[in-house]
Amino acid sequence: MPSVFIKTFGCQANKSDSERILGDYSSRGYTETEIWREADEIVLNTCSVRQSAEDRVRGFILNLNKYLQETGKNKPKVILTGCMLHFNEKEIHELLPEVDEILPIAEVGFNQKSIRKDKDSAWVPISTGCNSFCTYCIVPFSRGRERSRPIDDIVKEVESLALDGYKNINLLGQNVNSFGLEKSGINLRKLYMDKDNFSAGTIPSNESQYTKPTTKPPFVLLLQTISKIPGIEKITFFTSNPWDFWNELIDEIAINPKIDRFIHLPVQSGSNHILKLMNRGYTRESYLSLVKRIKEKVPDAVFGTDIIVGFPGETDDDFLDTLDLVKKVGFKVAFVARYSPRPGTASFKLYPDDITAKVKKERWEILDKITNKDNLSNRPLIP
Ligand code: SF4
Structure with missing residues (x-):
């Protein structure tokens, strides 16, 4: 053989x-x-x-x-x-x-049967690729544009996993919570995030792949369907983008005990100046407002995040803004990365990599200590 x-x-x-x-x-x-x-x-x-x-x-x-x-x-x-x-x-x-x-x-395809080593918890891809084009990120070029898997295929896979004895399901996508919405236009959705009425009612009905008209985001419908499958006890999802964290999703987490209270919500920076250069499409204020809305409805929610330090042009004040945001949210875990220019990305072409390796390392050490060693999640959200 x-x-x-x-x-x-x-x-x-x-x-x-x-x-x-x-x-x-x-x-x-x-x-x-x-x-x-x-x-x-x-x-x-x-x-x-x-x-x-x-x-x-x-x-x-x-x-x-x-x-x-x-x-x-x-x-x-x-x-x-x-x-x-x-x-x-x-x-x-x-x-x-x-x-x-x-x-x-x-070429391997979503529906190819996986051979899993973990026998408790199964990773189930629901989408791949990305339409967001954050300036530092290679994913839209390496994995291509966002493509969601048909909902029926996902449900069949989870049913079969439940029959095999799996109780924990991890739904996976680069933009997991924008599932089914790849036609809706990311910039449109980023625009909505800065408004208080951030709900799926704002999505034009013809722009959703799975719901006509859109009453709930497709991702919420998927969570509801999967949580009804006998044998499934816990559903976690990675990675959520802030601009697709609709009010309806918060409501669903609040009422659905099978959905994990750990929410991975990459912020990348706490500085509005850097967020703009990154093309993240939200401000520190709208991110904090989202965390606050989630905490109000899901008081036991805990947050994880991704942060990049040393992005081109990041001043000491920008970094202090990130520290301040990190302390306000109280992340349970943070994946802190030092900026590394990737050929093919917009930031590689547009911005000189002007933060020294020494400064990147210092900022990385400070953030890593605060987020991952001082256990901020025990502290309440500071509004
Ligand atoms: S960081 Fe995430 S949202 Fe931004 S382009 Fe990369 S995969 Fe997409």
Whole structure:
């Protein structure tokens, strides 16, 4: 039997994709090996969020070459997938001549049966790609535009997981809460977030993929449907964008005990100046107002977030604004990253990477300590 070794870099979306890639290999008669030296085929499921993530792929290939030179063994077939596919085929072959084949994840498809190692909790992709074009982010280029999976397919997969004994479901998408709304125009929705009447009633009915007319966001309908499936006890979702966190979603979390109280809500910066440069489409005030609205209706909600420090032009005052917002929200967990310019993104083209590595490190250390070591979530939201 031929064997495959799958190396996954990066985020949970890649891990979930690797489960489907393994399912695909298994359906073609391959066994999985955890020892890359023994594999007939090696799949590198790559990440491009920072240069260091791409460097790790290069490091893996260097190790492989060294091993082949020392042993004289035949090179296994190397297949590249994931976010490094934002490079075109020619660029990939120049960067990594050892790559034999490129595998766009769309070819594996949402409905490919996954092989999951975790037996308690299942990751279920509901959408992929992104239409938001935050200036620092490679996702709209690496994964392409947002595409939602048909709701019936998701429900069938969760029913089958429940029959297999899974109780915890993690719904996954780059913009998980904009599920089914890819036609509605992100800028339109960002515009609504700064208004107080931030509800799905504001979505023109012909712009929603699944509801006619739109009375509830499709994501809320999906949560309601899945939570009724016998055996499912807890539903978590990653990652929510602030501009798709409708009032109807807050109401649903408030009344639905199966929905996890942990809400991952990336803020990226607490400075309006930096948020604008990032094209995040909200202000610190509208973000804090959203957190406050959630807390009012879901008092036991706890928040996680993503923050980038050292974005081009970030002054000490901008950073202090971020610190201030972080203290006000009291995040339970924060993934703090140092800005790394990614070729192909708007920020790479438009803004010089003008914050020194030393300052980025200092800001990273301060934020990481405050968010992840001082446990701010025990403190109440400061309005
Ligand atoms: S919302 Fe912004 S940060 Fe998130 S995947 Fe889309 S472009 Fe990237």
